[in-house]
Structures are given as C-alpha cells and as structure tokens.
Amino acid sequence: xxxxxxxxxxxxxxxxxxxxxxxxxxxxxxxxxxxxxxxxxxxxxxxxxxxxxxxxxxxxxxxxxxxxxxxxxxxxxxxxxxxxxxxxxxxxxxxxxxxxxxxxxxxxxxxxxxxxxxxxxxxxxxxxxxxxxxxxxxxxxxxxxxxxxxxxxxxxxxxxxxxxxxxxxxxxxxxxxxxxxxxxxxxxxxxxxxxxxxxxxxxxxxxxxxxxxxxxxxxxxxxxxxxxxxxxxxxxxxxxxxxxxxxxxxxxxxxxxxxx
Numbered sequence: 693x694x695x696x697x698x699x700x701x702x703x704x705x706x707x708x709x710x711x712x713x714x715x716x717x718x719x720x721x722x723x724x725x726x727x728x729x730x731x732x733x734x735x736x737x738x739x740x741x742x743x744x745x746x747x748x749x750x751x752x753x754x755x756x757x758x759x760x761x762x763x764x765x766x767x768x769x770x771x772x773x774x775x776x777x778x779x780x781x782x783x784x785x786x787x788x789x790x791x792x793x794x795x796x797x798x799x800x801x802x803x804x805x806x807x808x809x810x811x812x813x814x815x816x817x818x819x820x821x822x823x824x825x826x827x828x829x830x831x832x833x834x835x836x837x838x839x840x841x842x843x844x845x846x847x848x849x850x851x852x853x854x855x856x857x858x859x860x861x862x863x864x865x866x867x868x869x870x871x872x873x874x875x876x877x878x879x880x881x882x883x884x885x886x887x888x889x890x891x892x893x894x895x896x897x898x899x900x901x902x903x904x905x906x907x908x909x910x911x912x913x914x915x916x917x918x919x920x921x922x923x924x925x926x927x928x929x930x931x932x933x934x935x936x937x938x939x940x941x942x943x944x945x946x947x948x949x950x951x952x
Contacts, residue, residue, distance in 0.1 A: 695900050696780060696805050699828050702899040703760075703781035716762025716787045722795045725770035732764045734823040734852030735926035735941040744850055744922055744945045745819070749773040752818045757839065758806040758825035760784025765799055766791040768821070775799040776817075778806070780828075807834040812842045819843075824852040824941060827901045830880070832908055836916035840948055849918060849946040855925070858940045859903025869933050879903035910944065918946035 707714045724730060731739040746752060750772035756765040760779030765788045769775040777788045777799060785801040792799050802811060806822075807829055820839050826832045839849050862874040875883055881900045882890060910920065925939030934940055 693894070695828075695830065696807075698894065698897075699899050700780040700782075702897045703779075704783045705897045706899075707781065707783035707787070713763075714761050714784060714787060716791050717766055719795055722766060722770045722791065722797070725767045728771070730767050730771045732767050732821065733926075734764070734821060734850055734943050736824075737929050738924065738926040738943075740850055740943065741922070741924070744848070753816060754819045754821060755812070755817045755842065757809075757820050757822040757835075758828075759821060759823055760788055760801075762787030762791045764821050764823060766795070766797055769797045769799045770795070773819075776802060778802045778804050778809070780805060805829075807831070807838065809838040809842050814841055815844045815847075817843050817847060819848045820850070822849065822851040824854060826851075826909075827854050827904070828899060830902050832904055833912055833915075836912045836918070840916040840918060843948045845948060845950045847948045849913070849948065850943070851913070851946070852926075852941060852943045853909050854903070855938065855940050855942055856903050856905055857938060858934065859901075861934070866933060871933055875903065877903050877905055878908075909942070913944065913946045917948055917950070919949055921945045921947050 733739055749768060752773045754768050754773045754775050756775060756777040758779055759765060759777055760781055761784050765775050765777035777785060779785050782803050785803060788799060788801055804811060820843060826835050856877040859877060859879045860873055860875050862872040865872040880902050885893060922945035924943050926941040927935045927939045
C-alpha cells in the first residue's frame with residue numbers, strides 16, 4: 693500500500709475531528725508574536741528555547757517541514773520570518789492559510805512528502821522547523837538528507853521526535869493505564885495485527901506509525917551533515933502512564949556544516 697497516501701487521508705480525517713495537532717493558534721498569539729513575544733513547540737508542550745533561534749527572524753527563510761495545522765508557521769511569520777509550510781495533508785495546510793488570511797500574514801504552503809523536497813532548490817533555507825512527524829514514514833534517512841540539502845551552510849534544523857521506548861508498549865493497554873511491553877524497535881502499526889485487524893485498521897483511517905531507533909534519529913542527522921548543538925526532552929504532561937518514568941519525546945537543534 694501507499695503509506696504516504698494513506699496518512700494524508702488519515703490526517704485530513706484528524707482535521708475533520710479537530711484533533712489537538714490540527715488546532716490553529718489564536719489571534720491573540722499572533723499579536724504577541726508580532727510584538728516579539730513568540731514561542732513554538734516541536735514536541736508536545738515544552739517550548740523550543742529562544743536561544744535556538746537567531747536574535748531576529750527578520751529576513752530569515754524558514755521551512756516548516758511536515759508542519760501544517762496553523763501552529764508553527766503563522767507564529768514564525770508573525771515574528772518576521774519568510775515562511776514556507778509543507779505537509780502531506782491539504783486540510784492541515786488550509787489551517788495555516790486560514791490564520792494567514794485572518795491575521796494578514798504572508799506565508800507559502802506546499803503540499804508534499806517530507807522525504808522528497810525536490811520542489812525546493814539546494815541551500816535556500818536558513819532554518820527548518822520539523823515537529824514530531826517522522827514517525828509517519830518508514831525510512832527517516834531521506835528526511836534528514838533532504839533537510840540538509842535545502843538548508844544553507846550553517847543552517848539550523850530544529851526537530852521533534854518520539855523516544856522509541858514509547859513504542860515498545862501495547863498502545864491499547866497504555867491508554868488504559870497499563871504498561872505492557874509488546875513491541876521491539878524498530879516497529880510499525882502493523883506489528884502483531886491479524887489480516888482482519890489490518891483491514892479494519894486501514895479502513896478506519898488510523899495513521900500508520902513507525903517506531904525508529906535513536907540511532908536513526910540522532911546519528912541519522914549526523915550522517916546527513918549535521919552537528920547536534922542542543923537537546924531536550926518532553927512528555928504527555930502527565931496524561932500517559934509512561935510520564936511517571938521517562939520522557940517520551942526528544943527535540944534536537946542541529947547545525948549543517950559543509951566540510952570540504
């Protein structure tokens with residue numbers, strides 16, 4: 693099956709259902725961003741440190757990668773950046789367009805796959821913001837390589853991703869408050885499903901997700917030409933049982949360095 697096409701439809705469905713990561717930022721937040729009081733997240737709740745960004749975003753070209761939903765892109769545009777938002781889901785991009793029209797912002801939206809940024813030329817962006825999203829692709833190496841290609845030398849990649857420990861537990865039991873180890877890493881949503889369960893899962897338009905190793909997440913960036921310059925962890929805010937024991941999300945700041 694075409695995983696990207698399936699996940700595009702699944703995210704359109706999430707928009708229709710008003711899922712949390714499809715809720716656009718408020719007009720008040722845009723006004724604060726225009727006045728220099730801005731922040732974004734690439735994980736769940738913890739803001740990206742401001743010192744991960746340049747002192748001023750004016751004139752900076754930022755790609756919000758797999759980042760539709762009217763959240764990061766409009767805030768960064770209001771803060772003065774020249775912003776392009778790309779996402780698989782057209783309905784997610786419509787959220788960014790809604791905020792831009794509502795609040796008089798200029799930003800560009802491009803529907804596409806995070807593993808293929810061929811619509812963009814080499815070394816055109818100063819910063820890439822990539823919130824938790826690469827769990828929706830089976831192979832994340834192309835994501836890092838494409839990000840490196842379109843970033844300028846010394847450009848910044850700010851990424852959020854899942855701690856693979858999140859995926860070793862039975863998701864259904866986890867939501868009941870029980871931590872039951874079931875999966876190995878790497879993993880996928882299809883692991884342990886019977887043929888009938890697989891058909892039901894696909895027909896329900898659930899997102900297809902993959903648990904990637906930390907090596908693929910972090911060393912994968914290094915292999916693509918990045919140096920890791922910052923890291924922090926985040927969790928579900930206490931709403932999931934794993935929060936009592938470990939953080940389920942990681943954010944990294946990486947800098948592209950061309951070495952001749």
